[in-house]
Amino acid sequence: MGTIRVGDDSLLVDCDPDAGFVISAIIDVATGANALWRRTGFVPGEFRRILGPSGDLSIESFIDLFAGGWFEMFPTTGYPGTVQGAVGPAVSLLHGEAMRLPWVVTHRDASTVEASVDMVRTPFRLTRRLEIVGGELVVSEQAENLCPVPAPYVWGHHPCFDRATFAGGRFEIDALSAEVPAPVYDVDHNSLIPGAVFAFPQAPTAGGGARDVAAIPGSPDGRHEQTTLVVRRGGVRITAPRIGRAFSLRWDERDFPNVLLWQDYQAGGAAFWGTCDTFAVEPSTAPGRSLDDAVAAGAVRELAPGGSVSVTMRARWSAIDEAHLSA
DSSP states (O other): OOOEEEEOSSEEEEEEGGGTTEEEEEEETTTTEESBOBOTTOOOOOOOSOOOOOGGGHHHHHHHHOOBSEEEEBSOOSBOOEEEETTEEEEOOTTBSGGGSOOEEEEEOSSEEEEEEEOSSSSEEEEEEEEEETTEEEEEEEEEEOSSSOEEEOOEEEEEEETTTTTTOBEEOOEEEEEOOSSOSOGGGOOBOTTOEEOTTEEEBTTSSEEETTBOOSSOOOOEEEEEEEESSSEEEEEETTTTEEEEEEEOTTTOOEEEEEEEEOOTTTSGGGTOEEEEEEEESSOSSBHHHHHHTTOOEEEOTTOEEEEEEEEEEEETTSOOTTO
């Protein structure tokens, strides 16, 4: 089927259900700006109902498919780990199953697309509806447990934002706490102190002092860093001063109380051969960077037999001087 576009006279959204139901563009019609970053010139591998190995080997199969954009992390988020379920221990895949599978479109019109996918190794069905309502993208989702025993899950989202679109701007998040996770995975391109707890957005640096990690550089500076947040209110607002616009993404903090910030501004050879120029604001049900972190924090959630859970997220472009996230 390929790319599907939905929209109205102020917002256009592109998605590809065949390829993990990735959202590849959220375009502000007034300026033509796309909030999301995509890997230029990259042709991903084939999306099939074959997942390949779990654990560390799943990192390679993820790289085969990752093209940027906004993708779903379900039924696990982040790096692989092991979780104990009703039928025994299970080893996860990097970022879960949902983004690796082709989804089946169940409804489509000019402003709406809906699709669902049954996981392969876990007993879940995920349904996702994208609808443009008054210039706003409304993402409505439901996860269902199709089996007769309880099933554990961690749920998150991975929108990769385009640094060039938001160059010189900043992202605003109402954070209760912030930390630089340890160990640092890319020592050569990280300047933050591993394990440091800080008042967001001023993160302590190894060279002394602090840096505003919410400031988006005007040009790629070679950093590759991560920070983790617990949020007071679910959402992020990102300013794009060069075009006088701002982008907001909102969610219920009870659904996703944690955020992982991933910033890769063309870190040479560190990830994807230095081709990334993006920052990701990743809402999640669990803290940390891996399934093991979620297990250690007691943050793995569980769906009862035949049970379901629903979440809603909303995204829109607006004038840069409109009300902030806290309004």
